[in-house]
Amino acid sequence: MVDTAKPMRADARRNYERLMDQARAAFAERGTEASLEDIAGAAGVGIGTLYRHFPTRQDLLEALLREQFDALAATGRDLLDDVSAGAALVTWVSAFVAMTSTYRGLTAALTATLRDESTTLHAACVSMRAVATALLERAQQAGAVRADVSASDFLILISGVAWAYEHVVEESPRRLLDLVFEGLVER
Amino acid sequence: MVDTAKPMRADARRNYERLMDQARAAFAERGTEASLEDIAGAAGVGIGTLYRHFPTRQDLLEALLREQFDALAATGRDLLDDVSAGAALVTWVSAFVAMTSTYRGLTAALTATLRDESTTLHAACVSMRAVATALLERAQQAGAVRADVSASDFLILISGVAWAYEHVVEESPRRLLDLVFEGLVER
DNA sequence: CAGCATACGGAGGTAGGCTCCGTTTCGACA
DNA sequence: TGTCGAAACGGAGCCTACCTCCGTATGCTG
Numbered sequence A, B: 001m002v003d004t005a006k007p008m009r010a011d012a013r014r015n016y017e018r019l020m021d022q023a024r025a026a027f028a029e030r031g032t033e034a035s036l037e038d039i040a041g042a043a044g045v046g047i048g049t050l051y052r053h054f055p056t057r058q059d060l061l062e063a064l065l066r067e068q069f070d071a072l073a074a075t076g077r078d079l080l081d082d083v084s085a086g087a088a089l090v091t092w093v094s095a096f097v098a099m100t101s102t103y104r105g106l107t108a109a110l111t112a113t114l115r116d117e118s119t120t121l122h123a124a125c126v127s128m129r130a131v132a133t134a135l136l137e138r139a140q141q142a143g144a145v146r147a148d149v150s151a152s153d154f155l156i157l158i159s160g161v162a163w164a165y166e167h168v169v170e171e172s173p174r175r176l177l178d179l180v181f182e183g184l185v186e187r
Numbered sequence C: 001c002a003g004c005a006t007a008c009g010g011a012g013g014t015a016g017g018c019t020c021c022g023t024t025t026c027g028a029c030a
Numbered sequence D: 001t002g003t004c005g006a007a008a009c010g011g012a013g014c015c016t017a018c019c020t021c022c023g024t025a026t027g028c029t030g
Helices: A010-030 A036-043 A047-053 A057-079 A085-100 A106-113 A120-141 A151-166 A174-182 B010-030 B036-043 B047-053 B057-079 B085-100 B106-113 B120-141 B151-166 B174-182
Strands: none
Touching: A010 A036, A010 A047, A010 A057, A036 A047, A036 A057, A057 A085, A057 A106, A057 A120, A085 A106, A085 A120, A085 A151, A085 A174, A106 A120, A106 A151, A120 A151, A151 A174, A151 B151, A151 B174, A174 B151, B010 B036, B010 B047, B010 B057, B036 B047, B036 B057, B057 B085, B057 B106, B057 B120, B085 B106, B085 B120, B085 B151, B085 B174, B106 B120, B106 B151, B120 B151, B151 B174
């Protein structure tokens, strides 16, 4: 993470931004497993420079997605005030699924970090889990979601949906999310 | 695939079986990305021998899982005669999720082959898709599943659930599947 | 402008994937 | 039972990507 307390040297700042730009493009095109050596090369820096700025692939992903993570958490907090607790939950899940489809492989990368507290992505995941849990409980209290659904099961389900959505042709996740919330059985 | 029309040489047969045994163990322990060189080494053969028997990782996976794929397709065909079309679908989906959790990473590997007709796993996936579609349509005709659910959406959803289930602690997928079929919203 | 701390970068080592071709083995036939 | 040819073997070699380390370069402060 950029230490805002101490300004970066100009060359370090320039290389950092170049790496971010090229990483964004590479992950968009080839997914989260894009070659770090290719990214460094495209940015015109050495692999050692990439590793100094981003010690792991996940650090790079977290740096790219911090704004989106923060936005998602803020969206979630705002939605806690929504009068319709059920609609609020659906809105947040839609935003979550949209976010995880930013790059192919992102859902798996996020899921992998849930068990590893040392990663920078872990903190982001924990934060999102907290927001999701609060929204779920609120929807349950409002009677919009079944009371017997645990936060764990809920997060597993939407992770699965998010993963599946990465693999479909570009289209709205609306139908998929409708299936998730309304279920498959005829009412 | 083993050419049953022409019997294998004894040494080829022996090495084939050894590779299958070691691959099964390696994939069970480390998932579908286990090192092929490790598998060949554990089998006591050269890497070239592994590649001659199984030109790709997916060929090896398909060889290991053919029996389970065939069993799943047979189960699906049998279930087409089940009086309860809804229960039949649930039973088949349970079996599918159990099968895809044979090895970590299997759901992603299967999903990846859907777009590549040249792979041996593709044929297996197409076959399963056909069975699943038949079971779904039957359940829809019986009024057990919503008529507006396409086979595509259905398969995407259960793939997502299968992927998510790979990442949870060993337990029955029953609660997760209940959520999928009954939905999250309170009835 | 000098000096020191910071940043750089790529060689080198590792691991795993994959091919190719010299060597070995199996099995059919005489 | 021995020979011979086709089938099978196997590992060196090349490639890619990861990652570290240390000699070199640069920025910025005094």
